[in-house]
Amino acid sequence: MEHKLFQEFPPVSSKEWKQKIQFELKGADYNEKLIWESPEGIKVKPFYHKDEFINNISVKTNASQFKITQNIFVHDIPKSNKKALDSLNRGAENIYFTIENDTISITKLMQNLPLEKVIYFFYLPFLSIDFVKQINNFISAKKANIKLIIDTVGQLVKEGNWFENLEKDFSNLNTIASKNSVSFLAIKSGIYQNAGANMVQQLAYTLAHVNEYFNRIDLSVRAESRTTITIEVAIGTNYFFEIAKLRALRILFNTLAKEYNHNFDCHIIATPTKRNKTIYDYNVNMLRTTTECMSAILGGADSIANLPYDALYHKDNEFGDRIARNQLLVLKNESYFDKVNNPADGTYYIETLTEQLAEKALTLFKDIEANGGFITQLIEGTIQRKIKESAEKEQELFDSGKEILLGTNKYPNKNDKMKHNLELFPFVKTNSRKTLITPIIEKRLAEKLEQERLAQE
Numbered sequence: 001m002e003h004k005l006f007q008e009f010p011p012v013s014s015k016e017w018k019q020k021i022q023f024e025l026k027g028a029d030y031n032e033k034l035i036w037e038s039p040e041g042i043k044v045k046p047f048y049h050k051d052e053f054i055n056n057i058s059v060k061t062n063a064s065q066f067k068i069t070q071n072i073f074v075h076d077i078p079k080s081n082k083k084a085l086d087s088l089n090r091g092a093e094n095i096y097f098t099i100e101n102d103t104i105s106i107t108k109l110m111q112n113l114p115l116e117k118v119i120y121f122f123y124l125p126f127l128s129i130d131f132v133k134q135i136n137n138f139i140s141a142k143k144a145n146i147k148l149i150i151d152t153v154g155q156l157v158k159e160g161n162w163f164e165n166l167e168k169d170f171s172n173l174n175t176i177a178s179k180n181s182v183s184f185l186a187i188k189s190g191i192y193q194n195a196g197a198n199m200v201q202q203l204a205y206t207l208a209h210v211n212e213y214f215n216r217i218d219l220s221v222r223a224e225s226r227t228t229i230t231i232e233v234a235i236g237t238n239y240f241f242e243i244a245k246l247r248a249l250r251i252l253f254n255t256l257a258k259e260y261n262h263n264f265d266c267h268i269i270a271t272p273t274k275r276n277k278t279i280y281d282y283n284v285n286m287l288r289t290t291t292e293c294m295s296a297i298l299g300g301a302d303s304i305a306n307l308p309y310d311a312l313y314h315k316d317n318e319f320g321d322r323i324a325r326n327q328l329l330v331l332k333n334e335s336y337f338d339k340v341n342n343p344a345d346g347t348y349y350i351e352t353l354t355e356q357l358a359e360k361a362l363t364l365f366k367d368i369e370a371n372g373g374f375i376t377q378l379i380e381g382t383i384q385r386k387i388k389e390s391a392e393k394e395q396e397l398f399d400s401g402k403e404i405l406l407g408t409n410k411y412p413n414k415n416d417k418m419k420h421n422l423e424l425f426p427f428v429k430t431n432s433r434k435t436l437i438t439p440i441i442e443k444r445l446a447e448k449l450e451q452e453r454l455a456q457e
Contacts, residue, residue: 014049021046038241039393040200042356048348057355059247061300064338067093067119068328069269069305073316074099077108084113090322091329094303096121096269102131106138115144119303121230121269123149123186127163127172129179136180147183147230147267150176153212154188156378160435166375170216177217183228185213190234193273194442196391199238199245203361205383206231207252208374211365214260215373228265229253233301234273235292242292243344244353246270246299251358252365270296272307278446279426280416280453281407285309290327297337298344304328312426312444313418384438391443398445408446418450419457427451 022030034046070092074080084095097109099122110120122135127150139146152169156162162169176184189206197205210229219227233249235242246268253266272292277285286309296304306328308320331337344350368377377383397403404410427447 014047014052017047017049038238039198039390040241040357040360042353042360048352050348053348053352055351057251057351057358059251059300059354060342061247061250061298061344062302062341063297063300063343064341066297066301066332066337067303068325068332069094069096069121069303070321070325071096071098071305073097074104074109077105081109081111081113087321087325088114088118091325093117094119094121096123096303096305098123098125101126102128106135110138110142110144115142118145120144120146121149121303122146125155127152127169129172129175132176132180132182132184136182139182147186147228149186149188149230149232150184151186151188153209153375154186154191156375156437157209157440158188158191160433160437160439162436173213173217177219178221181222183230185217185227186230186232187213188232190232190271190273191440191442192387193234193236194275195387195440196275196394196443197387198390199236199241199357200360200364201386201390202233203245203248203252203357204364204368205374206233206249207256207361207365208368208377210253210256211369212374214256214262219260219262219264222264228267229257230267230269232269232271233296234275235270235296235299235301236273237276237288237292239291239295240350241353241357242295243299244350244357246296246301247344247350247354248358248361250300251354252361255362267303268301269303269305270299270301271305272296274307274312274442275444276405276446277307277312277444278405278408279313279418279422279450280446281413282309282313284405284407285312286323286327289324290331293328293331294337297331313422313424315423378437381438384440387440395445399448403445405446409449412453417457419454 018030021034025033035043037043068091070084070087072080072083072087072095074097080097087095095118097120124131132148135146135148138144150173152163152173187206187209189202189209192202192205231249231253233246249268250266257264272289276288289307289309293304293306306324308324310320314320368374371377374383394403398405398409401409407413428441428443
């Protein structure tokens with residue numbers, strides 16, 4: 001005999017819930033006490049109910065299939081090759097190579113590496129048609145799964161200059177698109193989060209960034225191929241909002257691609273943000289990156305490259321890399337994150353956040369396009385100004401103690417010393433040079449406070 005649970009309990013409407021809450025408040029204002037507003041202007045309610053919910057969105061997230069990704073900066077080819085092999089043997093599933101220049105031998109770098117079932121990302125901070133051709137030939141000969149990360153607009157955003165100039169850069173990209181089958185287009189959008197943009201801005205700027213490529217590169221030759229657009233995203237600490245952000249990003253990308261009749265896949269690489277990471281009480285960084293990786297998984301990131309707890313102040317090291325990789329291995333193999341594909345479906349709160357973030361980002365995107373597009377607004381300085389305004393608001397919250405980083409501006413350990421432990425300079429570096437635009441600068445919230453503490457050691 002089938003027994004349905006809770007049949008004896010009558011359903012409770014949202015109106016009845018609200019009346020009960022207001023009774024418990026004993027005269028206090030419901031809106032003032034229980035509703036808070038996010039930096040994106042989203043009013044968050046104390047509860048979400050089925051009878052107030054209309055689901056107008058649909059997003060597919062293959063959460064259980066996320067791949068653990070290892071970042072490797074290629075300077076010494078034999079060492080990088082050995083590190084890639086070791087990482088794959090110890091739990092990594094994808095490799096993200098940062099390739100310094102076009103003198104690197106792809107054959108030597110990829111020697112003895114498994115080519116089936118592993119995606120190799122090659123981030124190229126330069127633009128070379130010949131080098132892309134070499135990689136394309138290697139892929140054809142070895143059947144390797146390689147995706148290039150080439151982002152000329154991202155180069156402008158970060159460095160303030162093109163590789164050469166707008167016309168030449170896009171001419172080169174069009175040549176690459178027409179003469180090679182390798183996936184090469186990428187959006188390095190993590191910089192917006194790391195510089196202090198709010199989530200609506202991050203989504204809108206990423207979408208406008210994508211749109212510049214859709215507008216300026218002839219991708220019709222790839223209509224039948226399985227081309228992938230790679231989007232790199234930084235994940236912050238606002239757990240549910242970050243889940244919704246990734247879901248909204250996929251919806252927005254698919255909506256934009258449809259307008260161009262593109263059927264490209266969108267491959268999201270997520271990495272924890274640097275913005276809330278600290279050099280003092282650095283072990284707390286592990287807690288931060290764990291929840292951020294959880295948001296990335298539940299939000300549907302395809303690949304996740306964790307940030308080592310000591311990445312701010314230590315050079316790449318085996319211990320930091322191993323801990324970062326193990327965090328993801330525990331989430332994947334011991335926390336049941338590999339069991340469900342769409343875990344956020346039907347959660348009224350996350351679904352509502354997803355819809356609101358997508359709508360607000362789409363409105364801002366349309367405004368950017370109506371005012372000349374993303375590159376124009378970068379040249380005019382509008383994007384930089386808006387990010388700076390958002391960053392300053394968040395910095396004020398941190399400085400006043402309303403935004404808390406445990407161990408830094410709340411419960412700091414006065415005996416914690418770091419001056420002699422810094423292998424890297426963990427603060428904004430000033431590099432005076434002539435630039436076409438003001439570059440967008442990544443900056444952590446704790447920098448000023450940490451510099452004051454270092455000076456007093």
